[in-house]
Amino acid sequence: MLTTRNPQQHQQKLREEFLNAKREKKLRNRDAAAAIGISEGEAMAACVGFEAIRLLPRFVELFEEVPLLGAVMALTRNDSVVHEKDGAYQKMSHNGEVGLALGEVIDLRIFYKQWRFACAVIEEITRGPETSLQKSLQFYDLHGEAVHKVFLREHSDHAAFDALVARWRDPEQLPGMTAEPLPPATIDTADAEIDVEGFRSAWQSMTDTHQFFGLLRDFGVSRPQALRLAPPQFVRQVDNSATRKILEQAAASALPIMVFVGNRGMIQIHSGAVSNVKIMGPWLNVLAPGFNLHLREDMIASSWVVSKPTSDGEVTSLELFDHDGNTIAMLFGVRKPGQPELPAWRAAVMSLPLKSNEISEEAQA
Template sequence: MLTSTQAICNDAQQLRLDFLRAKNERQLRNRDAAAAIGVSEGEAIAACVGVEATRLIPNFIELFEQVPQLGPVLALTRNDSAVHEKDGNYQNMSHNGQVGMALGEAIDLRIFYQQWGFACAVIEEISRNAKQVTQKSLQFYDRHGRAVHKVFLREHSNHDAFDSLVFRWRDPDQSPGMTVAALPPAVAEKADAEIDVERFRAAWNGMHDTHQFFGLLRDFGVTRTQGLRLAPVQCARRVGNDAARTLLQQTAAAALPIMVFVGNPGMIQIHSGPVGNIKLMGPWLNVLDPAFNLHLREDLIDSSWAVSKPTSDGVVSSLELFDRDGQTIAMLFGVRKPGQAELPAWREAVMRLPPISSTSSAEKQS
């Protein structure tokens, strides 16, 4: 009779075989291969522990703050609708409790370690430019098996440092598999009638820092999209879901530096600078620049908002994109530093975006 541990290992081994078969036979990426067999990506990768993957000790803060040793790498953060990739070095890493930051010139992160649940190093053979190459990465997942963040080595990365890091952080438990927690139920939105809208609008107008917006939503018990609907007049306008394409194309043509935020519950990754090569490929809107790639599923954007928030440095304008569940897909801002006003050209570009009433009737009904 099999012990429970043996049964779990056997299940994980079968899961790994199913995952690799879906990946190789159908030429799928890891995330899509996992979805094809009905599991999260974290579960699929954890099933590969002992072969392609090495389980790492889940002391996430100390482990992750050693990533700068790897030198220049690719940082990847995603959610269901957008992927954000930056080439560069991890620098100036710090934390306060379970919240961390990386403030490098290229790689700029806001980190929420309390959401992390599983870490591993992955070494796998992939096809690149019609050649088989060895790809090394550090991968981090939340307790639900969703990818939080990945660090991919480049040819010119410090591979010896990677090997040393994996050796130092190798978990004594190298049994395959992970137990994932069920996703929490969606938070029900309050009825607008239950919210003191006048006080909410007064508090909005009283902000002096964009970071106060999170506290404002929490204090009034409203979701982000509900807060935008209830915003003071002229502070939030619903615009067409082609607005991100319009802004990216316009800022690329003008060489206007922008900030692009993409995140998930465990990580926010930020690009600051110009964008150049904007490409449409099926449902994907892409930025394909040498050190920054953005891949955005336009068909998964449920609503887009042009937003103005007051700060001590003047009004800050943004474009904010949401999926059908009201989750943030991405946010676009103009580049600015604390103490500086935003660029007038950026504000004008956001203000020129046409409201939803002048876009297609199909989008009105979405």
Template structure:
């Protein structure tokens, strides 16, 4: 029986016709094999969501889970060290470690482990599956979660040192009674149109920006004035948001790797935000992809999908906190980068120096001090 705290409580619609699911499965496998595509790209190539393709294999190598997402996630510490994956259309964040210090308040969850640092928005989760994918090295076991449109919000993959017995027990515990293949998904929401700049009280917005005492107040600031994030950066107080080239992310990562600077890397979507804190070492550019390829942390970021990049400065009780923020063409956040710091600590000077190099001029930063 579902816990009342879970986000999904309405009855699920009837499953797609088996013939339709069979055709989808066949077409997906054909396109994936012929074009050598990853699952997400193969799904897009045939015009369906990734979640629909996963659901098509329920009863074969996929088990549908009951939508008790809070209980499932808060059972994950038993699996030991795993790989957590969170992505959006332009960035993939892969982090090894155990799920630790998990909690929730309603449908908003936290994972405050030393290695897996998560902000979880369960009200966006709709479907969950256990997936066993055959590979040359044996079965690759994972849990995969999707929103109502079939877009992935979070995935968890076992590593060689993970507890397989605990995984099997978790899948058995949360296995749904109905294992009919296929899933109905809803259309993805179109981005909300921006409020015209002329309708924004820019002077008041800038005044409240400068009055912030915590970076978490920024989201409330956007809501209060009805502005998008991209719009907020355009309307920011002078010296607090500077446009930089998309290639700034390469400059930043190369600089951080060369100086052993610990940074924070945020990648998320509507249902999950995943954070890496620590140094980055191995930076590789492969076509449009900018990659961090470290033993316990991988980042894969499509620089060609970065529409705008900004060095952003927000006041806090601990002083100015600065970030590099990357937005896509719809104004959605692709990734954000901060200097590693704890609450109550001032921002690192070496992080500020890195951002000066990213900006390409020291004058802009000095002018806003």
């Protein structure tokens, strides 16, 4: 098993260091864990027996009971962005270790194979002069990184939460987990070794955006490499201010968009309007009713407008990558299968400014 229990004395020391970092430096759990050199999953596992309750690792059955909690807040993040949605989990299903939640508000693609540790967390939080208990379900991968969190609101079904935790409580409430080191950044295959002409032909033959994943696999290319090698008419590298511009434009015009944020074990999707776009230091925020997005603009290494052929016409996305080539987020116009892309969305993304060095190259042409 990948999840193991370390000696209790060591776990107690980790918990004390973690809580001290939270309290003295006023850090969130993820940052407090990083401050003492461990993953957030390891920190929460060290709190088993106190703030955290270890849950049985029967992730599919456990997670598909989340609809019992009523309206909650769903949180999915990666290193660069946090995606939060208020609503109820609905229409949950799975096929093997791949799951779906297709509710009107909470829309998830779930990859249970990556999940390794689950816990219920009950901790005191202070807002202004008031202190209250915050209840959540938290799920971590084999590296101790958060896959997904479910936070109860005041109006959630707290009795259902208590019953779910009692039902899925691990009889062995021993603290600790061993997190595997993060894998090194993937090194792309040399462009000269890629069948670029075959790849470009296959791109132009797509009839569904989901075929793109198979395209990457079949030709052995990473997503950023695929955009570099794509048929030129289907990609435009744009300035890294593009996300800010498109969110502000969508908010001003009530343009409905889709925002995808994911990690190894989860993709969470917002579909609808956005509003209240705010800049706070390096953070680009959407603070809309029922949907919050917090994105570190300084972590965007490249931004691309990407078009993919489908049977419904071309579908256009704005795709963001970090310095290691990991996907930060993807934005689309709201659409359903069988429907063409919103003309207003396509016009908006096509109006985004090109990356500055491309502008200068075009000016010299």
